[in-house]
Amino acid sequence: MGQHSYQDKTSQQPCAVVTGGARNIGQAIALRLQQDGYRVIVADIVAPKADSLQEDAYQVDLADASATRRVMEEIAERYAVSRLINNVGVVAPALLEEARLEDFDKLMHLNVRSALVCTQALLPTIKAQGLGRIVMNASRVVLGKEARTIYSATKGALQSMARTWALELAEHGITVNCVAPGPIATSAFWQNNPPDSERARRIIDNIPLSRMGQPEDVAQAVSFFCDERSSFITGQTLFVCGGVTVG
Template sequence: MSQDAAQRHNTQKHVAVVTGGARNIGQAIALRLQQDGYQVIVVDIVEPEAKSLQADARQVDLADADATRLVMTDIGTRYSVTRLVNNVGIVAPALLEEVQLEDFDKLMHLNARSALVCTQALLPSMKANGMGRIVLNTSRVVLGKEARTIYSATKGALQSMARTWALELAEHGITVNCVAPGPIATSAFWQNNPPDSERARRIIDNIPLQRMGQPEDVAQAVSFFCDERSGFITGQTLFVCGGVTVG
């Protein structure tokens, strides 16, 4: 880190940007990073539920590449951003024969392309600081899961990009890692797996820790990767899955 960058680093509060941070896992991540001392900017299509996140939040459709680039470039110009959590993502469950091509474009644009656009826009700020932490929220579905053809493709793309970025950005003190959640109790999970359904019961019974993960479990892993002391860890994927990926 250069002397100028070190001085900025010591005098400015670090800023973390969290995409899709208005609800569920993204909100838990944003709130945890606030607790860790960062100024957190949530970028989402809706306003954050948590009042502490509302003042600095930006609303934009992250599937719109041009609009996203404008917002992120403005954030990178106004703030000294050193943390980026590419968290936004949606699921379109469907068996192979039922997959819709329009869903392929929709999920790829939001889940994967937005991460590329956001990262490109905020890299100048991280390079100017001489350090950065980029975390991508992927999923254990990269190892295989029924009815997740498109979703798993987007998450696999994120993990592949993360490994490439880790190599390209290492010389700038910027690390790139992935957190891959397993079954997490979010509104989206319960919508796809009603709590009283046999499917939900089977999922929980197959978790070695015998409980659903909570959004805060994912936030804990993100916090670890964002920590300044995690600077010798890059290009990795940490599964937050209660042991599901072990067997």
């Protein structure tokens, strides 16, 4: 994106990095964190549509480990990052018999490896702030869902890494938590569940709150975990699912 201005690292404005922050849930998270007072740096394969996110955005294929590491190291040099939202992810719906190894590699590289690469690259600057928040965008599929063999594996991996990192980073004042969205009205959801399909109707009918979730509902949960006052909560998963995971 255009010119990236260097931040005075003594500045009081905290910085947050959101991977996959150009669209859908990632965009809602990025915009909410801006409302919360953060300077938000979006890293995504496409440019953000929201005007307020464009100045500090980086276009990068987060499935490319080397390119991702270079971008994150540049961000670490320029900004006093204290929040990292590992949000990026794609779905490859398939029943067990139809799951493809090439999709396994693609989703593991993008959904999981990018989180490891980004966190490793940004961790020194997060530690330097004396306070840090890392949030993973997992999914209710960690509890099981048909036709999600590979996707659920990646989201389960994120959840497990978060619990491990929560223990390792606690002494540095860094918390690590997961949000786990249920059915959220995004372009990806409607692509996999066409609005007029029986599958979509069945999903919506099964939501106790009787509505689809919105990206802003997930952003609310991320905002909570990022707050300085959420300092005694770590290693947890918050399901944002309209009650789907209850009972």
